[in-house]
Amino acid sequence: SEYNHRYRAANVADGRIPGPLTRDDVGQAWCVKGNEHEGGVTLTFQWPQPVSVATILYYGRTSFTLGETWKDYELYVGDAQQPAVKSQFKVGHGPQAIHLPAPQSTAKLTLKFLTCHGGPNPGASEIQVFAARPDGAALGQFLPPSKIPGDDEYAPPPPVNESPEL
Numbered sequence: 317s318e319y320n321h322r323y324r325a326a327n328v329a330d331g332r333i334p335g336p337l338t339r340d341d342v343g344q345a346w347c348v349k350g351n352e353h354e355g356g357v358t359l360t361f362q363w364p365q366p367v368s369v370a371t372i373l374y375y376g377r378t379s380f381t382l383g384e385t386w387k388d389y390e391l392y393v394g395d396a397q398q399p400a401v402k403s404q405f406k407v408g409h410g411p412q413a414i415h416l417p418a419p420q421s422t423a424k425l426t427l428k429f430l431t432c433h434g435g436p437n438p439g440a441s442e443i444q445v446f447a448a449r450p451d452g453a454a455l456g457q458f459l460p461p462s463k464i465p466g467d468d469e470y471a472p473p474p475p476v477n478e479s480p481e482l
Contacts, residue, residue: 317348317357319437325359328443334379336409336464341379347439356430361445363423368447369393370419372427373455375442378409382461383435391416392426399428407433410458415449 318324325346334341348357376385385407390399391414400420405412425445432438 317353319347319349319439323347323437323439328359328440329361331442333375333441336378336382336459337466338379341377341441345377345379345439345441347377347384347437350436350438353429353432353438356428359427359429359440359443361425361443366421366423367445368419368421369425369445370416371446371449372414372425373411373442373444373446373450374405374414374427374440375411375444376405376409377435377437377439377441378464379441380437381435382407382409382464383433384438385433385435386429386431386438386440387433388430389414390428390430392428393420394422394424406458406460408458408460409464411444411455412458413449413455419447 322342323346327344327346330344332344334344346359372391374386376382378385386405388404389402391401393400393416400416401414403414427443429438
């Protein structure tokens with residue numbers, strides 16, 4: 317599923333990751349229409365020959381709202397009927413790793429996104445596949461909502477001062 321031709325699935329493998337809340341991801345991210353993912357959506361990577369896969373990095377679609385990121389997901393290797401990994405992504409901007417229990421050789425990976433964090437058109441800015449676990453220091457930093465200026469939707473509420481009259 318794709319929102320439209322400007323938010324194609326191929327955009328997840330273009331090497332471009334828009335900044336959070338920049339409102340600038342047209343042609344750089346993939347997303348689905350909000351009303352078209354009730355049963356989840358799949359995104360499949362295929363190669364002509366098997367490749368080694370150890371880690372997948374997911375960069376959520378955060379250009380418009382942090383809620384347009386996926387939450388629950390399953391990862392299938394090859395034509396497996398059972399997921400190799402089943403977990404959740406956090407709300408925020410930056411890389412989130414999916415580590416296979418052990419590296420595997422495959423010509424096909426399928427990510428099944430089951431739920432999102434509430435945004436209208438969830439998706440991904442980038443998804444990268446690695447043959448070995450990358451060094452965490454080389455990946456960049458994941459930013460939770462509290463570290464992203466301008467995010468009113470997921471920011472903690474301001475403190476409330478006690479009134480002397482109460």
